[in-house]
Amino acid sequence: MEETVAPPLTHKDFTSDQDVRWCPGCGDYAILSAMKKALPQLEHKKEDYVFVGGIGCAARFPYYMNTYGFHTIHGRAPAFATGIKLANPKLSVWEITGDGDALAIGGNHFIHAIRRNIDINILLFNNEIYGLTKGQFSPTSKKGIKTQSNPHGITDKPFHPGKLTLGANGTFFARVSDTNPKMMQSIFLLAEQHRGTSMIEILQNCVIFNDNCHSDVTGKDVKQDAQLHLEHGKPMIFGKENNKGIILNGLKLEVVTIGENGTTENDVLIHDAYTEDSTLHNMLTTMSLPEFPVAVGVIRQVKDMTYDDGVIAQLEYEKENAKFHSVDELLTSGDTWEVKE
């Protein structure tokens, strides 16, 4: 029988019939659009995608994708995603979460999903604020900012999503801003191709409650000096003039200008995203303004056994070496006795 070839999927195939209810100007629109453009470039069938959300603005994402989707409860999306992936490992599972959902109420599930390295993709929309509950500070809000729930300026120190990921032995961490649709698309593809938990922090703007929270990094005028785009195997060079680089000086990173003080391009670090040692990845992840640019792109991407592969391998082994193959055989195994008429 001849196989009929289905026409290739387009972004329209992934558009659900639901009205999108994010605020006008919200960064989420750009992420949604990038996702719809990225998925047709992957090899999965449309019915094999599952989007899972927790609670929050970001977590409504599944409603707007014409795929299988599950809008769950606050913080627990990694656990749902884990159950889905374990039950059917051939599905491509995407968890969409925010800084409150993933790092406050869902912090435990977040680190444990990463620790296990289950093969799912986590998109963390980090806008450093609670949007859906109207402007309380979140675990990533910068110290000192004034919010609804602490008008005098918050005294908490923030969590760092990248450090948390690497601290939980994450195998994939990338950062990208919602203002860069092309980079989003390419990172989504890399994340799906990575076997294991792929964690992507998206610097996302909340126009209502924390407008411009990332503009010192993402602003058109500043971004070239404020961002370092990391690519595996490429030198860490950035800046308007493309003449700034990152070097390792002793145990610390340092920004240098190529051509000054005898510094050449050869002195600049080459990014190795694949190395298992996370020391440099940690340093790159935590670089911040004004001393450093903020690293974007794939910071870490290392190969390791995934949790789901481990589970399946064990299951297959046990099946092959099984003493019994049905529940009936199990019931009559071990010590039993017959009572006759």
Next chain:
Amino acid sequence: MSTKNATVELDKVVIKFAGDSGDGMQLTGTQFTNTSALLGNDLATFPDFPAEIRAPQGTVPGVSGFQVHIGNTEINTPGDIADVLVAMNPAALKANKNSIKKGGTIIVNIDSFEKRDLEKAGYETSPLEDNSFEGFNIIESPITSLTRESLKDSGLDGKSIVRSKNMFALGIVYWLFNRPMEQTENFLKKKFKSKPEIINANIKVLHDGYNYAETIQAFSSSYTILPAKVPPGTYRNIMGNQATAWGFMAAAEKANLQLFLGSYPITPASDILHELSKHKNLGVKTFQAEDEMAAICSAMGASFAGALGITTTSGPGLALKGEALGLAMITELPLVVVNVQRGGPSTGLPTKTEQSDLMQALYGRNGESPVIIVAASTPANCFDWAFEASRLALEHSTPVVLLTDGYLGNGAEPWKMTKLKDLPDIKPLRIDGTEKDYLPYAREEDTGARKLAIPGTKDFEHRIGGLEKENLTGNVSYDPENHELMCRLRAEKVEKVANFIPEQEIIGDANTDLLVVGWGGTYGHLYSTVSKMTQESKKIALTQFNYINPLPKNTIDIFRQAKKIVVCELNRGQFVDYLRAQFPDIKFNQYNKTQGLPFTTIELAQHFDNLLNK
């Protein structure tokens, strides 16, 4: 030279093994139980142990006990009080002074009755030397020193030698009740496969204990209990938690689905996780989650992806799962939540039994959130109720809470095994793939339940979630009329389950002077009491509920026919309040106990007599 004593036939006997929580009393009791089961005795067990792994040594709170009731007739309870007590130290004797029959036999390890041992147990002088136990048949056996003597050439270190003393005690009791030792020998050979010296030592001590009992002539006779007259078939001894696990496996096989358990360790439910995690060979996937919430949520994820998703816990864990259970309810996903109830509130009495989570199961969620609730009533029928809970969840697309309890979960009894072909098929409510324009929340006429489309199925992509959904489409809807409609439809779906379950049964005459009403794990004690009183020509009957929500349709008819009703439960009156709300015209008396212990037939009979004579 040993003289063969007379062997006396008994109909039934209750034996209790008690010692320090490190003395191996649970293992000793389980060995006696398994051996008796293989001899064909009917039996029931009651393990009773502290929450601490090693509670302060030698103290009364540190006492671990295992009671077993064996007989040649039907046995439904582990017995109110013991005929024979094995007390490995003074604390074990003290803790059980009221649970041994007047005139009963007490075997004490006299080596552990030194001054310090007595002090730890809170005795100033030895209770064996005053008249505390006058009238009892006390056998003072130097169990520790004889074990040391027995193993002095074994090459084992002193600690390992002393640890074998429970086998000496078991040997004594095996002789006393004419039990063969092969079952325990085989068990030891398997358990210590890689340590032959431990196998040999334990077997030697077991035999030496047996021979010692025969030699000392301290027992006027030995006893035997003939096999019970039970229906023909293949039997095995089974514990409640194991039966629960197997019931789920049977359900998954009959539904042709993979079984997925998401669980977090909690006493006394963990044994279900342990049991299921052994059976990867049959395709069972178990996921030990990071917490109770992740456990239920992973099971729901698996259920969404097409598996039979289940989660197991005990009271505090159910509290943590409450929000997720509400999501399962509103999304109308099949899910079974097992609550092996223990003493509450809060951490409460982790290793003790209670029935105090009924209200939590019924109402412990935000919003209008009815779920199906069923309860198992014997250790062995945990199998049937795990199976039935799975059937209801899958065929009615809704979460089901299965209530068992610590007494059922840890208790054991002989089980006449089911063959899978004799169990009903389970037909998960799924799309068949031919439907055009799938409506995720369209309902079946008879059940009111929705059909699931599983991720991976082409052209059925859809979204579900915790926001209120528009009828039929499942799209998010904040429409007031729609919300009211959906609340009603979801409630009706659960109510309609009453059309798919059998009628409530009554044991005895429906036109009774006193109808005893129970639910779940109290069945054995209530049944024993009621059948004994019936033999005494009292007009008393029993109805034990397994279907809690919804109740069987004929429930009201049963209540109307009785002159008096008493609802008995191990809580402060949760089921009786539930019944009062549903049947305001019926007068219910209640009998309650919250001691972390099962009822005794003595207290029940007394109370029922009072009600009958009033």
